[in-house]
Amino acid sequence: MANNTKTPEQSPLGKTVQYQDQYAPELLFPIPRQQKRDEIGVDGSALPFAGVDIWTGYELSWLNARGKPQVAIATFRIPADTPNLIESKSFKLYLNSFNQTRLDSMEQLQAQLALDLSRAAGGAVAVSLASPQDFARERIDELAGEYIDDIDIDVCDYHPDPARLSADLSHIVSETLCSNLLKSNCLVTGQPDWGSVQIHYIGPRIERESLLRYLIGFRQHNEFHEQCVERIFTDVLRACQPQQLTVYARYTRRGGLDINPFRSNSGEPAPANVRTARQ
Structure with a gap:
């Protein structure tokens, strides 16, 4: 039986790639979390922690139905109990594939992002988008402690x-x-x-x-x-x-x-x- 496990070395990291500006969900490169968890003695069926990986995407753009560029800041929450993490360069390439993609609304983009990322991670990924009207509410603060x-x-x-x-x-x-x-x-x-x-x-x-x-x-x-x-x-x-x-x-x-x-x-x-x- 073929081994389809993906390794970091097979990812786009460190390689020259051609940027795609049309929607391409196949660019996402999931990597099983358990490979590294085995090194630190963490049983994937009984994690000693709960948690989430919180990603912020600052370079998100697409075209509206009339071809006009749109921008937003995205927050992605990938649960720690999903079987896969998503390699970051592949994530970047995937987001850039929306650059010349026409969409009817920001809600359509949000739903597509959630669907594709959930498939790659192997569990439900939450996506929220902040439009330019919301940018003034974005805060900067330091970790408390x-x-x-x-x-x-x-x-x-x-x-x-x-x-x-x-x-x-x-x-x-x-x-x-x-x-x-x-x-x-x-x-x-x-x-x-x-x-x-x-x-x-x-x-x-x-x-x-x-x-x-x-x-x-x-x-x-x-x-x-x-x-x-x-x-x-x-x-x-x-x-x-x-x-x-x-x-x-x-x-x-x-x-x-x-x-x-x-x-x-x-x-x-x-x-x-x-x-x-x-x-």
Whole structure:
């Protein structure tokens, strides 16, 4: 029986491609999530978290029925329990395939986006579109919490090692820690991905220096955004033993798209899609 599993190396990443400006849903390239989850010991049938990948599309345009260009900002919410993530360059190429596509209304576009992305992800993807009349309501804010980036430390290793994490098991706290120093690299091309991360937890007090060293350790690590956040979540959960844990990262955009994974076992709702200053 043929193996139809798609790998990141088969995606458009790092390859010269011809841009299509007519609707082409076949451009979407899904990648099974479980391949990387196996590496961190996450059972796909019993995920230790719930969550969503929140994407923002800033370069969305199409033609109305009379051929006049239209623009919008799109928000896509892809549940973490869908079997596939969608490779970002293929996502960009797919969105650009609407550039010379005539549609009767923005509602028609929204419905088509939801249908195509849901098929690629393997589950229901929510899509919302902000028209130019809504742009003034788009907000910029920073992640709430205590930033640990000013801690003065020496660093000599730039690969994530959960053994660096430590917590005071005798001191139970509820707190939110943040860092703007998250950087990882694309799994295929090695291009840098810049992000900010927020970690909210209830449990043994995480030693801040250990957490900062651990997060800086992603600096030469090659993984997709979603995979990095799931690795952070599972490593902190195992090493620090919090009763509740939420990890949320906002990455800077590339190709008109930003990706903001959210993973939590606390039951709290996913955040609103409010971009940071770097996005």
